[in-house]
Amino acid sequence: MEHRADWTIEQNWENYTPQEHQTWKFLFSRQSEILKNRAVPEFLQGIKSLGVAEDGIPDFRRLNDVLMKATGWQIVAVPSLIPDDVFFEHMANRRFVATCFIRRPDQLDYLQEPDVFHDVFGHVPLLVNPIFANYMEAYGKAGIKALKAGHLKKISRLYWYTVEFGLIQTKEGLRIYGSGIVSSKGESIYCLEDPMPRRIEFDLKRILCTDYFIDKYQETYFVIKSFDQLFHETNQDLLSVYDEVSHLPELSATTLLPSDHLIAA
Ligand code: HBI
Ligand code: FE
Numbered sequence: 001m002e003h004r005a006d007w008t009i010e011q012n013w014e015n016y017t018p019q020e021h022q023t024w025k026f027l028f029s030r031q032s033e034i035l036k037n038r039a040v041p042e043f044l045q046g047i048k049s050l051g052v053a054e055d056g057i058p059d060f061r062r063l064n065d066v067l068m069k070a071t072g073w074q075i076v077a078v079p080s081l082i083p084d085d086v087f088f089e090h091m092a093n094r095r096f097v098a099t100c101f102i103r104r105p106d107q108l109d110y111l112q113e114p115d116v117f118h119d120v121f122g123h124v125p126l127l128v129n130p131i132f133a134n135y136m137e138a139y140g141k142a143g144i145k146a147l148k149a150g151h152l153k154k155i156s157r158l159y160w161y162t163v164e165f166g167l168i169q170t171k172e173g174l175r176i177y178g179s180g181i182v183s184s185k186g187e188s189i190y191c192l193e194d195p196m197p198r199r200i201e202f203d204l205k206r207i208l209c210t211d212y213f214i215d216k217y218q219e220t221y222f223v224i225k226s227f228d229q230l231f232h233e234t235n236q237d238l239l240s241v242y243d244e245v246s247h248l249p250e251l252s253a254t255t256l257l258p259s260d261h262l263i264a265a
Contacts, residue, residue: 001079006089007079009079023102024117038189043182045125058120063075077100081114089144092140099118135235149239161207162224164178174265187217196219199264202223205241205244209249210252212253
């Protein structure tokens, strides 16, 4: 697909078909029901503030009005996965790249690449939250530095285990904030209720060394205490942290270390 030098394209909201809006409606109402007592309250609040709703694929221009006032973030449309350096550059400047195509009706439960439902329903609601919004910018900046220093693999693990598959401890119990989970019917239930996966207290160095699965449910989740914790741990000199972990072994997605603090579901 044709795109600009920074990989952005027009969403062309007017061109979605009724069938495509129908797919969004189906996914939206199914996830809203599942996430009621499972997603972190800030996520559910974000959905309300944005007016991301059941009536169909949102127009990015409308979401951007709300986002700009809330945290200064903007959504920009892209055709597909984009190169890492471009991805980080947008994020460091408070632009969230979102694909704008929607999955086919035979892919309702799973597709590997991100579509507009994953990107907008999954990621955008938390961008309304000022602290999470700061974390995302800090992550983009960290990404640029990591890439230059040859630590892409490590910084990608942080994204995976937080932005995509993070869990958070709240007064009411464990809740989901990761977009890969909130946009998945099966994993929204599995990550909190299944006895199989480990839920381990967030540990930045541990995460930087841990591989992940991209094609099945996670067997390890990391649990943060607050978005503030996430922001502060990322908004530091990560280059020295990479040095500190350079002597540690790479861990598989299923490793449990004696030093891990397990959290009950
Ligand atoms: N492109 N569209 C898109 N979405 C992503 O999540 C994405 C990307 N390119 C690179 C990338 N993610 C990775 O660098 C991050 O997962 C770290
Ligand atoms: Fe994602």
